[in-house]
Amino acid sequence: MASSTERPLDHRYRDEHPVRTLAYLLRADRDRLVAAVGVFTVKHSPVWLLPLITASIIDTVVEHRPIGGIWLSTGAILLILLLNYPLHVLYVRLLYGSVRRMGTTLRSALCTRMQQLSIGYHSRVSAGVLQAKVVRDVETVEQMVQQTAETGLGATTVLVGGLVVIAVRTPEFVPVFLVVVPAAAFVVARLRSRLRTHNEHFRHEVETLSSRVSEMTRLIPVTRAHGLEGKALRRMDGTLHRLLASGMRLDLVNGRFGSLAWVVLNVIGVLVLAAAAIVSYYGVWGVTPGDVVMLSAFLTTLTTSTTTLVGLAPVITKGLESVRSVGEVLQAPELEDNEGKAELTSLRGSVTFRNVDYAYEDGGRPAVRDFDLCVAPGETIALVGASGAGKSTVLNLVIGFIRPTSGRLLLDGTDMSTLDLRTYRRFVSVVPQESVLFDGTIRENVAYGMDDADEETVRGALRDANAAEFVDRLPLGLDAVVGERGARLSGGQRQRLAIARALIRDPKVLILDEATSALDTRSEALVQQALARLLRGRTTFVVAHRLSTVRGADRIVVMEDGRIREIGTHEELLRRGGAYTALHSGQVA
Known part of the structure; x- marks a missing residue:
């Protein structure tokens, strides 16, 4: 649809x-x-x-x-x-x-x-x-x-x-109704406009109360820990009293409106009834007693209908x-414009940056500048540097979330801007810092987007991700529900499921964005073992603050202010005594 x-x-x-x-x-x-x-x-x-x-x-x-x-x-x-x-x-x-x-x-x-x-x-x-x-x-x-x-x-x-x-x-009464009905409706509508203002004010007070209750419940641990219950209740009492005053004003205006509208409509109704009765009594225009009742009834219904139409505004x-x-x-x-672009049917995994710049729309300094890098198929590239150095921007460029502001990005020698990125991403897997799981079973989360994956394939991915040991202990196994955002699992378990999801897709290009930064030592060790299996034969881009996790990379790219500062293996960069050495020394210390 x-x-x-x-x-x-x-x-x-x-x-x-x-x-x-x-x-x-x-x-x-x-x-x-x-x-x-x-x-x-x-x-x-x-x-x-x-x-x-x-x-x-x-x-x-x-x-x-x-x-x-x-x-x-x-x-x-x-x-x-x-x-x-x-x-x-x-x-x-x-x-x-x-x-x-x-x-x-x-x-x-x-x-x-x-x-x-x-x-x-x-x-x-x-x-x-x-x-x-x-x-x-x-x-x-x-x-x-x-x-x-x-x-x-x-x-x-x-x-x-x-x-x-x-x-x-x-027909003689048509002009009367064309004047009296709109006039009566106008009076009622004017009364209702005042009522609308008070209704709106009351609604804002209710919204404020809702916000205060939400805030109070969220702060209960802090309030209780510091003995501030009295202060919290006094603050809530102020909101409740304002709501009470607003509600009482609204009730009073409602009462006045109801009474005045009733009086206005009935006074006009009585006057029209009296006029119609006098006309009938003296035999003018041939108005019958039934016509008198009809005209009186129509005045009420027509006035109400006109008021209703005005109230729909x-x-x-x-x-x-x-x-x-x-x-x-x-x-x-x-x-994202993919219309009419070439579809990718296979990928070796070569990624080439040629003088790539990228600037965000806020008009600030480019996040990536003069970025030149050739990555061979199956090579693991680690991106390190301080926060704001441009590492995440490089990853987003590789995934195709953003396009270079200038320069070229090539996949197997083909300019990425000429490719249908939806077909390219079939060969890409991403393991983010915060694993994204939905409220479904383990089987559904691991095989997400892989409808043809059988149970053995799912179990194989879980074994390679070091996740089979905890999944098998769950009462429902693969059919265990993980909860919203994986709330029923630990951080390490969630991350291993994310790795299993990446493994089952058998990607050619792999993106690891701080995949172990939020884990404890034991969980990190299990995840690192799983990542070692995941990296084999795949072009991999790794971003990590912990330099211990990138020591095995084929090349480490040190970034600073959007530019490449140094490139080399862990040992080569340490021997140079440059920016990487300074980062490493700071973490060791």
Whole structure:
């Protein structure tokens, strides 16, 4: 589904008005939506037909018309009322089904776009913000369409139906309703706008309380350790009292609004009723007693409908803002461009940097400068240096997360910028400092992306990663659930699973980014043994602060301020007595 929606949505979200965007999203279900409007009009017709039928029954009684008119009117309204249930079910299937499909399409397009956006974009925009767009913003759009359709259609059909009936039965009163109904709705809307302000203030106070409770629970160990319970409670009491005051103000305004709106609508209703009664009493315009009751009933329903339509403005505004929020992701330009580029079917593992520079978008100094390095297939290169020296940038260049600002990066002699990086990454494995595991079984985590991996292949990767010994001790073995982010495992166990995941892919290029820095001595020894097996015959780039972990590298590249300062083996660099020796001496000391 995602692939079929990404291009049209990408195009539509470029500087489009959110209303046009919504229309585009719902275009596939336009026939269902038209049918939903028709079904709703029929099912909702009793609301505006009832005053007309009531008028007919009253006129039959007062004017002693044939009794059959009462049975006919009653039968007609009962039939429409009984049809409401099946028609409402059909309406829900038509409208809500269309809205849910639109929401699914939108979420699919968002997820597709997030997979396409560059790592730079993801490092700048927090995961929480993106999650809110996929979950909350799309839900807000769905709710806006549903509420606007349900409430707006109801109010519109009552307005149109009521005015048509009045125009047919008592056309002289149409100008009165066209003036009185909007005026009454305007008064009620003005009262409601004050209520909205107080509602918003109360919502902010509730959000503040939520934040304070979260903060208080997080600080309980610190609070208890320093005997600060009283201070924490006093701080919370201040927030609770502000919430109490805001809630009481809101209740008071709610009460005033309800009472004033009720008074305004009923005063106008009484005045219209009195005017209609006087007109009927003196026989002007041929207004019957039934017309008097009908006009009185319609005033209330039409005023309520107009007020309802005015009240939809905040819902629509919030929904359209969510459409814009989603559009920020769908039109973000930072895409990894692989379209039409050469696919990689095999890789020996040669990596060549030629005068590579890379500068981040913040306009600062280049993170990598004049970087020249030729790496032979199967060679292990260790990158060392102080924080900020450019090591992680070099790794990101090798993975293809970022492209050189200038210079060239070659894979087996082919410029990386001409290759489809998705096909290149099939030959790459990364073992990061913090292993990334999802809440699934050990089998699922190790074989992630390798659907054809059988149990023996998974067990072989676990053995080579020194992970089989702890996996076999677990009650469910390969089917043991690791928990979110691997929370049920130790740091060393998580890292060995990450190595097993890398091994099972049999990569040609291997990236190790501080793979042992967070481990204790025993875990590090087990992981180092596993890494030794993983490195064999693979082009490997290693970043490590602990120099003891890179002694066996074929070459060590010492970086400083984005440049290569020294290159050589561990022994060669120590004999030179340069930057590497200084780093080594500092760690030994």
